[in-house]
Amino acid sequence: MHSEPLNDRNVSEQSPYYYVDIEEYPTTGWDKFKQVVKRTFRGELFVGLWVVMRELVKFNIHTVKYPLEKLPIGPRYRAVHKLLRLWESGYERCIGCGLCEKICISDCIRMDTKIDENSRKEVTEYSINLGRCIFCGYCAEVCPELAIVHGQRYENGSEQRSHFVIKDDMLTPLDFLTSGQQTEYPGFGSINPNESVTKTPLAY
Amino acid sequence: MDMAFIIETIVKIVVILLVFSALAGLGTYFERKVLAFMQRRLGPMHVGPFGLLQVAADGIKLFTKEDIIPQNVVKPIFKIAPVITAATAFMASAAIPFWPQFTAFGYTVHPIVADVNIGILYVLGVMAIGLYGPLLGGMASANKFSLISAARSAAVFISYEVISGLSLLAPLMMVGSLSLVDINNYQAGGIGNWIVWSQPVAFILFWIAAFAETGRTPFHLVANDHEIIDGFGTEYSGMRWGLFFIGEYANMFFISFVIAIIFLGGFGDGTIAGAFQLLLKVAFFFFFFLWTRAAWPDVRPDQLMWLCWKVLMPIAVINVVITGLVMMF
Amino acid sequence: MFEAIAFYLFATLITVMFTITVMTSQALYALTAMAAGMIFISAFFFILGADFLGAIQIIVYTGAVMAIYAFGMMFFDTTRNVIEKRSNPRFVIVLGAFAAVLVVFIVLAPIVTTNLEAHYPIDLAVGNTQAIGMVLFTKYLVPFELAAIMLLVAMIAGIVLAGKKMDKSLTLMAEEEIALMHASSVSETLEEGAH
Numbered sequence: 001m002h003s004e005p006l007n008d009r010n011v012s013e014q015s016p017y018y019y020v021d022i023e024e025y026p027t028t029g030w031d032k033f034k035q036v037v038k039r040t041f042r043g044e045l046f047v048g049l050w051v052v053m054r055e056l057v058k059f060n061i062h063t064v065k066y067p068l069e070k071l072p073i074g075p076r077y078r079a080v081h082k083l084l085r086l087w088e089s090g091y092e093r094c095i096g097c098g099l100c101e102k103i104c105i106s107d108c109i110r111m112d113t114k115i116d117e118n119s120r121k122e123v124t125e126y127s128i129n130l131g132r133c134i135f136c137g138y139c140a141e142v143c144p145e146l147a148i149v150h151g152q153r154y155e156n157g158s159e160q161r162s163h164f165v166i167k168d169d170m171l172t173p174l175d176f177l178t179s180g181q182q183t184e185y186p187g188f189g190s191i192n193p194n195e196s197v198t199k200t201p202l203a204y
Numbered sequence: 205m206d207m208a209f210i211i212e213t214i215v216k217i218v219v220i221l222l223v224f225s226a227l228a229g230l231g232t233y234f235e236r237k238v239l240a241f242m243q244r245r246l247g248p249m250h251v252g253p254f255g256l257l258q259v260a261a262d263g264i265k266l267f268t269k270e271d272i273i274p275q276n277v278v279k280p281i282f283k284i285a286p287v288i289t290a291a292t293a294f295m296a297s298a299a300i301p302f303w304p305q306f307t308a309f310g311y312t313v314h315p316i317v318a319d320v321n322i323g324i325l326y327v328l329g330v331m332a333i334g335l336y337g338p339l340l341g342g343m344a345s346a347n348k349f350s351l352i353s354a355a356r357s358a359a360v361f362i363s364y365e366v367i368s369g370l371s372l373l374a375p376l377m378m379v380g381s382l383s384l385v386d387i388n389n390y391q392a393g394g395i396g397n398w399i400v401w402s403q404p405v406a407f408i409l410f411w412i413a414a415f416a417e418t419g420r421t422p423f424h425l426v427a428n429d430h431e432i433i434d435g436f437g438t439e440y441s442g443m444r445w446g447l448f449f450i451g452e453y454a455n456m457f458f459i460s461f462v463i464a465i466i467f468l469g470g471f472g473d474g475t476i477a478g479a480f481q482l483l484l485k486v487a488f489f490f491f492f493f494l495w496t497r498a499a500w501p502d503v504r505p506d507q508l509m510w511l512c513w514k515v516l517m518p519i520a521v522i523n524v525v526i527t528g529l530v531m532m533f
Numbered sequence: 534m535f536e537a538i539a540f541y542l543f544a545t546l547i548t549v550m551f552t553i554t555v556m557t558s559q560a561l562y563a564l565t566a567m568a569a570g571m572i573f574i575s576a577f578f579f580i581l582g583a584d585f586l587g588a589i590q591i592i593v594y595t596g597a598v599m600a601i602y603a604f605g606m607m608f609f610d611t612t613r614n615v616i617e618k619r620s621n622p623r624f625v626i627v628l629g630a631f632a633a634v635l636v637v638f639i640v641l642a643p644i645v646t647t648n649l650e651a652h653y654p655i656d657l658a659v660g661n662t663q664a665i666g667m668v669l670f671t672k673y674l675v676p677f678e679l680a681a682i683m684l685l686v687a688m689i690a691g692i693v694l695a696g697k698k699m700d701k702s703l704t705l706m707a708e709e710e711i712a713l714m715h716a717s718s719v720s721e722t723l724e725e726g727a728h
Contacts, residue, residue, distance in 0.1 A: 029514075032510075033514075033515070036511075036515065045499075045500060048499035048500055049495060049496070049499045049500075051499065052242040052243075052495065052498040052499045053242070053495070055241070055242050055243070055244055056238070056241045056242045059241065060244060061241075061244055061245065061246055062244045062245070063244075063245050063246040065246075065249070276612055277612065278559065278561045278562075278611070278612050280562070281561045281562070281565055284565070320584050321584060321661065321662070322584045322585050322588050322661070322662060325585065325588040325589070325592070326584075326588050328588075328592060329588045329589075329591035329592040329595075329596060330591070332591070332592050332595065332596030332597070333568075333572065333591065333595055333596060335596065335600055336565075336568060336595075339600065339603050340561065340564075340565060340603075343561060343603065343606065343607070343611050344561055344611070344612065346612045351607065354603075354607065355604065355607050358600050358603055358604050359604070361596075361600065362596075362597060362600050362601070365592075365596060365597070382585075382662055
């Protein structure tokens with residue numbers, strides 16, 4: 001793009017900025033009258049009429065019929081969170097480290113963990129208060145296991161806010177995973193589904 | 205007075221009321237569709253085929269909405285103001301010949317409620333009373349935006365009545381009658397006889413004044429959304445606001461009829477073709493009201509007054525004088 | 534029969550409307566009632582077959598004069614009742630009654646002995662509008678033109694009174710200029726007072 005010359009905000013020969021040519025504001029009655037006559041008979045009004053009539057005849061409608069059609073959203077769009085599973089085993093990726101809870105600047109993530117029978121940490125409860133969440137994306141950024149990511153689901157109409165944010169709703173269902181519908185965050189540091197995020201070993 | 209005449213008149217009044225109430229509703233649909241297409245949108249789509257039943261949905265909404273009367277308003281005046289707007293709009297229709305006379309089942313029908321011989325004066329007078337709707341509504345509302353709107357409506361209506369009256373004077377001098385039927389018959393000879401060819405200036409002036417008197421977009425100062433909320437309608441809700449709405453759209457239709465009859469030959473010689481031509485002309489003028497709303501920006505109130513008193517009124521007076529001189533010699 | 538019914542109906546309505554205009558302490562009631570009364574008066578013209586005068590009555594009195602009154606009303610808070618100060622109500626009542634009787638006497642005195650007769654009866658061959666034009670521009674030409682000149686004088690006087698300093702725009706002037714203008718106008722009035 002033209003970012004280089006646009007950095008120079010001064011009006012000069014080199015810069016693309018220039019002063020808009022604005023006519024003197026008429027002060028005397030005669031000047032005002034001349035302005036009105038000019039504007040009336042130069043046909044500016046008819047230019048306006050012609051432009052809108054052209055659009056009416058061309059019938060080039062730009063409306064997106066929203067519930068039926070949807071615009072694509074960017075891959076890095078930050079909508080309601082998702083908790084992902086490991087591809088090869090189907091285990092939850094979340095290791096209950098609590099970093100997301102710590103980094104959350106609006107303090108809306110709450111998690112409970114316990115030590116399970118394999119002495120791994122298991123997340124028993126995980127919830128995000130969407131009334132407080134500002135969708136800053138820090139939780140997804142800080143997550144060492146790529147376990148919590150932002151999904152693409154922006155239609156949040158429901159009777160209860162909590163319908164989107166308890167763990168069962170965010171976690172990828174197992175049948176989704178097996179049918180390959182779990183998507184990976186495609187940005188920096190993401191993994192390829194053909195590679196794998198493996199379970200963190202307990203001991204080396 | 206025989207009974208048949210009274211019954212016929214009552215039937216005509218009821219028909220006009222029903223037809224134009226429905227047309228006012230459909231007018232909002234056309235306005236939304238035309239504006240949408242001009243702005244590359246689709247407009248109402250989902251209620252009924254092509255959104256046609258949106259009108260009915262809006263009507264049901266308006267009728268069933270709670271009628272809120274705020275605490276500090278002057279209650280009787282506040283309640284009666286929308287009725288004045290709607291009533292005067294329909295009263296003005298009494299002297300307008302909507303259609304040439306025709307014979308149905310051996311009975312000759314004159315599609316005009318009262319063929320008074322001062323038709324156009326009556327229409328102008330009743331439209332002048334229409335000013336009281338916004339004026340009283342705004343003054344009774346105990347709201348500053350409503351009050352500003354009331355002041356503007358008083359100023360605009362009084363000023364532009366001068367323009368509409370003076371601009372009509374020249375064609376009336378040529379015709380020599382104030383009856384809309386006479387004016388129509390004067391132009392019965394065809395397109396060459398239309399008054400717009402001999403009085404183009406008066407035509408333009410009256411058209412401009414029509415925009416001011418119906419409060420449509422280039423002169424939409426009385427209820428200018430981005431400055432004074434909804435003006436006199438700010439405190440209204442439900443059907444009282446709906447009556448203002450019906451009055452505005454009915455006024456647009458009636459003033460379109462008046463322009464078409466006075467300047468563009470009306471229904472011509474009274475054949476069916478002429479009658480449909482009249483409807484086409486009215487449709488064009490109504491469409492133009494919507495067209496300008498999509499195309500033109502609003503003017504400032506002081507510019508509107510300046511335009512009225514320093515530009516349009518002198519032109520109108522000069523037009524009258526020149527017409528008189530030409531007719532005398 | 535219709536005429537009689539219409540006459541008594543509108544006579545009652547007019548009386549009620551103007552009574553409200555006088556008696557109420559709410560400016561908007563007075564305004565609305567007076568405007569309505571003016572419209573009802575035009576009904577009499579229509580009953581008498583004077584369509585032109587009826588329409589003119591509506592346009593001039595209701596459309597223009599009452600609207601100007603309404604414009605004046607905007608300087609007050611019309612949503613509040615006006616508190617009237619009556620220092621001597623008996624005096625006002627006596628004076629009002631005397632004025633009313635006087636008006637009735639003035640109107641009735643010339644016609645109480647003679648029967649009313651129309652000087653210009655309706656001629657069906659000539660339209661109502663044309664008849665008024667004939668009378669205005671022949672017999673009453675001088676009063677008509679005098680009234681026109683008076684209105685013109687009033688209009689010019691109004692423009693002159695209201696149009697002082699209208700060539701200066703407060704929005705385009707700097708603060709100092711406005712202060713200077715105010716100061717000079719104050720000194721002018723002081724000088725005038727000294728003379």
